[in-house]
Amino acid sequence: MSAAVRTVEVRVPATSANLGPGFDTLGLALSVYDELEVSALDGPEIDIAVEGTGAAEIPTDESNLILRTIRYAYEAVGRKAPGIRIRARNGIPHGRGLGSSGSAVVAGLLAAKGLLEGVAAFSDADLLRLATEIEGHPDNVAPALFGGLTIAWTDDETPWHKKLLVHRGVSPLVFVPDRTMSTSTARSVLDPAVSREDAVFNVSRSALLIAALTQSPDLLMAATEDRLHQNSRAAAMPETDKLVRLLRAAGFAAVVSGAGPSVLVLADGPGRRLEALAVAEEHTSGSWQPLMLAVDFLGGTVKASAEGASSHEL
Structure with a gap:
């Protein structure tokens, strides 16, 4: 088994889109989470294990959405993806209208961002654009990335978002x-x-x-x-x-x-x-x-930890 070169920890919230009238536009981040530990390996193998909600239905081979997203992100910055180890603990129900696929895409992008720290940089705009390219529309990926209430729209095929703070009474x-x-x-x-x-x-x-x-x-x-x-x-x-x-x-x-x-x-x-x-x-x-639930105000997070060093936010 190959050794880990770098490991990151990722946490991504569930989302609810539309919210009634805001079809394909409004999204809200909610306090249910998928949590992952993702490692870049010094060999070519793929090693994926999933536990938690819907674990039995999630592929652990090359078709895994998080793995495909990580590779997509590497390709976007002209890098060859290494071997990947994923340990996922899923809390977001799948196929229930809580943004599970969008959250998986965001998890993969944040993992790639952490694994490539110091090598390639991803801005918020980059992350939203890549997530929308994979997911097809930005209404779920925007709140998963940025938290809170988001308004998402596209302009000349470029996705944009505006994050708003939700009243504490909601x-x-x-x-x-x-x-x-x-x-x-x-x-x-x-x-x-x-x-x-x-x-x-x-x-x-x-x-x-x-x-x-x-x-x-x-x-x-x-x-x-x-x-x-x-x-x-x-x-x-x-x-x-x-x-x-x-x-x-x-x-x-x-x-x-x-x-x-x-x-x-x-x-x-x-x-x-x-x-x-x-x-x-x-x-x-x-x-x-x-x-x-509560409204998640933070959105997706990634922490990277080096051998013998403490974790830090990226």
Whole structure:
């Protein structure tokens, strides 16, 4: 077995995109994490081990997304990737609308950044661009990289983001089902066109949502209304739609998390979050795992440690 030349520790949060009306634009980092130890080896072999949520479903060969992302980053700066050892501890549920693939891409990029410290540099703009090239859109990778609430957009195919601090009264609650939904399936059921009325509706609600999340959590119910994607996806995930409607009828700002099938509640305080949990538990069969979370304000982190030296942030 080859020896490690350099080892980095990476931590990346889960994310929830869309947040109701902010389709493919808004994303929120949440306090569930994938944690990895990644080593560059002095030989060519690949050694991947995964534990935690969804570990049995994650490939440990050349098709592993984190490994492919590390190699992509090396190639982007004109370097040949070494042998890689990955030890992953996964906390982010897979296929549930919590940004697991985007977080894996961010983890791979941050690992490459740490392994290449002193050899090649990656700016925030570089990381967002590479992550978007791999993932296809920036709405999940932006909050995974930078934390907090992010607005993501593209200009001449270049991705950009703006990070905003979330009001301390916002208390996220996620209901995670025991079933999955692929993003491609969720996108395939979307209407190819929308009416001007619905477009204007969502523009107004997206603008209001920024104010609600950053300044006025009492506006979250109105701000999370949507006419672009959730109704179209309802038939593909009826239990998710039922739970969203149940919670909204009871006065809670519930939305589909990302492409689903998880449900995100943006409560306007810890007490209201407990009330939302009680309503859901009273009316559901127990097939939903509730996660009481915080907004992650830091985003993805990487620490590198040399032999005999203390860890330091990169």
